[in-house]
Amino acid sequence: MREGDLTYDDFLRRLNIQDVLLDAGYHLNRRDGLRYPSYVRTDSEGRRIRGDKFIVTQNGRCCFQPPEQKVYNVISFIKAHPQFFAEYRAGISSDRLVNLVCNRLLNHPIEDRATRIIQPKRDIRPFDIANYDLHKFDPQDRATQKKFYPYFKNRGIDLYTQYAFHRDFCLATKHREDGQRYANLAFPMRRPKEADKIVGFEERGRARRDGSGSYKGKAEGSNSSEGLWFASPARTPLAEARDIYWFESAYDAMAYYQLFHTQDKELRRAVFVSTGGNPTAAQMRGMLAATLPAQQHICFDTDLAGMDFTRNLIHEMYRTVRATIEETPERKPYLDSIQDREDLDGGKIELLPESLQKSYERFEVEQEKSLSMGASSQCRPEEARHQAEVARRCYGEFREGLREFLGLDGANDTTFTREQPEYPHKDWNEQLLAEIKLQESADEGQTREEEPEQERHTGLRR
Template identity: 25%
Template sequence: MTDYKVNFKKLKSRVGVDDIAYALGYRLDRKAGVGRYIELVLGDNGNKRDTIIVSNPNNKSAQAYFRRDGSKGDVVTLIRENLNAFPVSGKDDWQKIAKVLARFANMPEPEYREDSDYVKSVKSDAVFDSARYEVKPINPERIPAIFSQRGFSEETVKALAPFISLIRDKRNEKFDGYNIGFPYTNGKDDAIKGYEIRGHGGYKSKAAGTDSSSSAWVADLSNGNSGMVKSVFFCESAFDAMAFYQMNRTQLGSDVALVSLGGTFSDKQITGVMARFPHARAFDCFDNDLAGRIYGLRMMALLEGVPMKINRKTDVLQIETKGKTFELNTERSLLAQVSKHLSIRYKMGQWLPPKAFKDWNDCLLNRPMEVIHSPHKDEREQNLTGRRKAGLKM
């Protein structure tokens, strides 16, 4: 029997994460923009089963992916996660993976060519081009209606207006109006590295080529005295950060900064922002879901300088760090639980949305998460009586 040999590096140069994802049924989310990253979604709006963010969409050999819950990998990882979806046989997983790669390396693109061609057509937008966008400031006398629709007061919009723009994509032939743009910077200079974009009807996107790896939306309320900033509040979106500010403004003061990561989490976003505010403490204000709790843990690990592997389980998170393994209940304070196992310097704080709400903007709008509860005894008896009466009428 001959040894099974395969050049994985050569095959990976021809088969990208996107090829495997498209074949598994993922489709391009064009609203998320195309630049250094693309978002591929499995399932439709009403039933999104998974979303992966793929880097280097036009360079197969360099492609990798991550999810917002912290999991990540390359094309081999994605194949291995879904090995049962491919009709191949082999003596072990590696041989099966090699066969899948070899098959895709010699396959023409099937029905997802339209998505693939779309990504290639905006290849030039891998770097943010400010000339593509027309940008103007918010007029305090004519505040766009989208802000009030999201629960924001005129006072909030006017206070944060220096960090918000109106933005129009000159290349967008389908929409010639302005959206709301939240400029991304990296703190090294004043250059804008892209925009988080929000519009009517729930529209959200990022400007083409936006740097989401080391830049973020940062609203420094210290009037330029960054050394005086004491607290930095990290949220998943700019609207969440605005809502957090509006609901807690009386407690915040002016020695604070608001930050949006724009739905992604990059180590350089966190460390880059905190480098701007050397005397500040970071606060986890992320969403009340599993991804939000993992974001908080990853930020804690970064700020404490503690390597941490986070594994998802059904209703807990398993942590591996410094030779220890322990589990965390996501319903309880992560800081308190981690402190029982590790010596942490408490560099990070938490200021989470109230438990009934997914995020700060939902809290501002008073839109609690749907809670499924078992009926009380009186309700059960009333329901039973109702069913009996309905049965008698029949």
């Protein structure tokens, strides 16, 4: 029978999301009961991987991964997690992968492709870097650098940026049983508490010749729940980092560095983090626990998913800070008034000591002035900026008093800023490519202006 004999509608109607979860290496978590079945992954020693759980909904048709509310059906789950399936290989289209996986699960052979019909794989072996041949980038050897050209050229990532991050990427070729060899650009993933151990790869393939994009995913068996890619051009240890920059991909992190490192020399000392897509709770908590005193720069994409990721990361920051506070009878009423996923200043102010209440009132007055001056066309910009600084100073005084009341060490009170690429760009790599194109157009225009007028009219070139 032909591959086209079954459609996506057939797959959605005839397959249960639990079949797909089992095939992806997840196991039924019986401790959660069966009303809302949940599926979890285990490590090489059979221990449950924290934060990697899917809850089944809609009578077995869909699932989601808490705390995210994004719902996956049979099709979207396979497309979002291609590395979990036996048929996956570098460069395969997501539609082709869905057809292969679903036809196999339905015991529906695909004509002329019997060798690709693989029995369901219930367990995925943990990532082992020994299963790969690695080619590293040597800043002193141009011959080693040439092989990276196809992976960085279409992204606009120049050699100087590659030099800055050269220790934190490589080309990885998997040892495959069928003898085929596929090399991917690999960004090693590690857990913050075990920074010397690689637990997976964030992978990118070569750009396709037809311009249709390229493979992106994670290496088979990667610890996607806890592992992240993180790197510092100056090799700053996590515990000493003053600035942490969060991205959805390593390409975006490198693009951001290329865009701004000449303006901000301190970027070399910063730590750049990629979650490799949807950030998990375990990823965020692990990195925040290791870098709590640092300024957290949230640089996720500007689309709806990026906005969700930003909110979740901010909420995890609040949660991490709250966990360091010792609850006493004096503090408990105020702490209990802080709603879930809110900052420490989100409680009922009237439950604080009188001196803190007055401090907050001063901040409110100055903040209201600042907002009013900022919105007024009759106010000079320098006056509005001055008032904004007054409001910030008043909040800082209140925050310091709040920390003292709660017994919170200032080093454990994290701060953050949201940074976004310029409109209409969705991510930092997109902005980098746009700026490169703009510069090329400007250079071309300058070259034409410098040509003698007769050469321009006759079409002659120097």
